[in-house]
Amino acid sequence: MSGFSFTIDGVEITGAEGQTIMEAADAAGIYIPRLCDHEGLRHQGGCRVCTVKVGGRSVAACTQPAEPGLNVENETPHITKLRRDLVEMLFHEGNHLCPICEASGNCELQAMAYRLDMTDPTRFPYLEPSRAVDASHPDIALDTNRCISCGRCIRASQDVDGKGIFGYVGRGIHRQVAVNGENMAATDAEVTDFAMSAEVCPVGCIIRKREGFATPIGERDFDKGLIGHEIEGKKADD
Amino acid sequence: MAEPRLIEISPVTRVEGHGKVTIHLDRDGAVDEARLHIVEFRGFERFIQGRLLWEVPVIVQRLCGICPVSHHLAAAKAMDVIVGVDELPPTAEKMRRLMHYGQVMQSHVLHFFHLAAPDLLFGFGAPAEQRNIFEVIRENPELGRRAILMRKFGQDIIEATAGKKIHGTGAIPGGINRNLSVETRDAFLAQIADMEAWAGEALALARSYTLENAEMVRGFAAFPSNYLSIVREGDGALDLYHGQLRALDAELNPIFDGLDYARYHEMLTEDVRSWSYMKFPYINTLGPETGWYRVGPLARMNTASFIDTPLANAARDDLMATNDGLPRHAVLANHWARMIEVLHCVEKIKELLHDPDLQGTDLVAKGDRRPEGIGVIEAPRGNLIHHYEVDENDQVTYCNLIVSTTHNNEGMNRAVRDVAVKHISGQPEITEGMLNHVEVAIRAYDPCLSCATHALGQMPLQVEILDAEGAVLDSRERAA
Numbered sequence: 001m002s003g004f005s006f007t008i009d010g011v012e013i014t015g016a017e018g019q020t021i022m023e024a025a026d027a028a029g030i031y032i033p034r035l036c037d038h039e040g041l042r043h044q045g046g047c048r049v050c051t052v053k054v055g056g057r058s059v060a061a062c063t064q065p066a067e068p069g070l071n072v073e074n075e076t077p078h079i080t081k082l083r084r085d086l087v088e089m090l091f092h093e094g095n096h097l098c099p100i101c102e103a104s105g106n107c108e109l110q111a112m113a114y115r116l117d118m119t120d121p122t123r124f125p126y127l128e129p130s131r132a133v134d135a136s137h138p139d140i141a142l143d144t145n146r147c148i149s150c151g152r153c154i155r156a157s158q159d160v161d162g163k164g165i166f167g168y169v170g171r172g173i174h175r176q177v178a179v180n181g182e183n184m185a186a187t188d189a190e191v192t193d194f195a196m197s198a199e200v201c202p203v204g205c206i207i208r209k210r211e212g213f214a215t216p217i218g219e220r221d222f223d224k225g226l227i228g229h230e231i232e233g234k235k236a237d238d
Numbered sequence: 239m240a241e242p243r244l245i246e247i248s249p250v251t252r253v254e255g256h257g258k259v260t261i262h263l264d265r266d267g268a269v270d271e272a273r274l275h276i277v278e279f280r281g282f283e284r285f286i287q288g289r290l291l292w293e294v295p296v297i298v299q300r301l302c303g304i305c306p307v308s309h310h311l312a313a314a315k316a317m318d319v320i321v322g323v324d325e326l327p328p329t330a331e332k333m334r335r336l337m338h339y340g341q342v343m344q345s346h347v348l349h350f351f352h353l354a355a356p357d358l359l360f361g362f363g364a365p366a367e368q369r370n371i372f373e374v375i376r377e378n379p380e381l382g383r384r385a386i387l388m389r390k391f392g393q394d395i396i397e398a399t400a401g402k403k404i405h406g407t408g409a410i411p412g413g414i415n416r417n418l419s420v421e422t423r424d425a426f427l428a429q430i431a432d433m434e435a436w437a438g439e440a441l442a443l444a445r446s447y448t449l450e451n452a453e454m455v456r457g458f459a460a461f462p463s464n465y466l467s468i469v470r471e472g473d474g475a476l477d478l479y480h481g482q483l484r485a486l487d488a489e490l491n492p493i494f495d496g497l498d499y500a501r502y503h504e505m506l507t508e509d510v511r512s513w514s515y516m517k518f519p520y521i522n523t524l525g526p527e528t529g530w531y532r533v534g535p536l537a538r539m540n541t542a543s544f545i546d547t548p549l550a551n552a553a554r555d556d557l558m559a560t561n562d563g564l565p566r567h568a569v570l571a572n573h574w575a576r577m578i579e580v581l582h583c584v585e586k587i588k589e590l591l592h593d594p595d596l597q598g599t600d601l602v603a604k605g606d607r608r609p610e611g612i613g614v615i616e617a618p619r620g621n622l623i624h625h626y627e628v629d630e631n632d633q634v635t636y637c638n639l640i641v642s643t644t645h646n647n648e649g650m651n652r653a654v655r656d657v658a659v660k661h662i663s664g665q666p667e668i669t670e671g672m673l674n675h676v677e678v679a680i681r682a683y684d685p686c687l688s689c690a691t692h693a694l695g696q697m698p699l700q701v702e703i704l705d706a707e708g709a710v711l712d713s714r715e716r717a718a
Contacts, residue, residue, distance in 0.1 A: 099300065099405060100293060100296050100297045100300065102292070102293060102296075132288065133288055133289070133290065133633065135290060135631035135632055135633050136631055141290060141631075141632070207290070209290070209632060210292060210411075210632075211292075212290070212292040212293060212410075213292060213293075213295075213296060213407045213410050213415060214410060214415055214602075215415065216401050216407065216408070216415045216416040217400075217401025217402055217406060217407055218401060
């Protein structure tokens, strides 16, 4: 398969047929922020945090195919503001109490807020959902007050685990992730499922019991650098 | 004849949390009633319900920003019981102890130098603009520098053991999540000689203040009471991290001793009064009238049989023998006792830093789940009790917290009344300096009103004098 050139923020990179803009950017060591996209899962284009501009149009970099000659805008002040607004709205929709959350330091939402310089409280009124924690399963708990509806667990369970533990219910602002049963204990979820692994849920919604706070501060994922630093590190290594 | 008046000191300053004092004057201007009210409410005991057990030590420490480590460790000790661990790996227990000694040190230093020193150095009735830490530093720059560096040392210890200076995550059910690197240990050891010397000098300052003002100290909100703390099992030594409950009467005779703290509720009851969010605990066998007791540094000097570090033990012997038992009940001697504990903490930190167990890698023990756990610790301000029940899904179903300031509630109220009677009764005009005397008495307990009611805030001072119908006769305000 022959490669082709296109630019991201004026930097020329090489893409390959069949790649999305995000895949080509990752390979070139350029980080495009994302929350609903995850390696090993099919692309969804739902969270829109990976929004880039191509020819003046806003597109999701995780689903938009890379093409020869594209001039992609990624980290411009305008796009960064759009992304920050999206992330702010996620904070306003849920109960993201970072100081007491066991995902703090490993949380992609928190890390994205830092990367996008969301240093002030959200301007939007908090919706403050009050959903009971589902701790019925012996090894897994769900705190859906922290869910950002990214759907990664849904795709992981359906496509990788072949189980369909999770799915969306409701519409519009009321849409949320639910389990396929009365509660987690009523499903065939296992803590070894890919959907339950630490890498799939980007926030602290899916909790593996008895692991919380075992990693000391300083050794958590994002204590080591901003979200995306590993992808950007590829460029530095070249 | 004047009308009856109500004086309100609201909020009380240079303490942690929101509180107010009301002083009721009768028609002759004599103090009829004086009370310390705690006016904030947060409800931690309720909203922790439903949370997962391993979250608890991290959540409840948010009760306080001054000594969150106390809540972190008391909750972790309770959760140790719930996860079936009766004995931690040595590295875990010693890292927790190191964290605790670091925090008691920094908290005591904060109180003595930043909150109390302005009163002690400049006088209770000194101009308000002089009574702050900046004036202390201006008057004595070297003392101020040492105060800041001692506090920093304690906070650095907390950071090394909990990951952050405030609200870290070190203790987890059954153990700890980190050990201490050799490099970090050596950095602390390089400072320990200075810390020991400075702690000794701070102790000398507190001691000389008490003795030079012996007559005033003896008469300032000084009254006998019962005392309560945990002490080390077996020999009754001062132990800030773990032990058994001991309660002594005013003559230091045992009311109960060697009590497993998991049985605290058999001996202690919390009374509720309509005018305060803070409860009034008392010893069951004595009842609420005579069963109230005090906790904290001076209480611990009274309850402990001895201190297991040589410098602090000699200092305690000195305190207990001085001036015909003067300090035993004198609230202002708390400052002296507090500085003895700072020295004790420095000695303990030094001892621990030389212990290779801190570099161990066995950090967490496991056991069989239990439904209930109680953790007790001696926080800087005194005894702290955390009690939880957890269901089979790992969710908290019950929480009861009795914090140091709550234990001291009756004592503080009596101190307020004592000082109000002596300094305000019969005065034609109530000055700011007179009201500060009331606050000095409260401050000596180093109360954390935030912890006591699980409330938080800062404290500008507003004083209003009202007539019997509630009309404002006079008011004074000052900024926080």
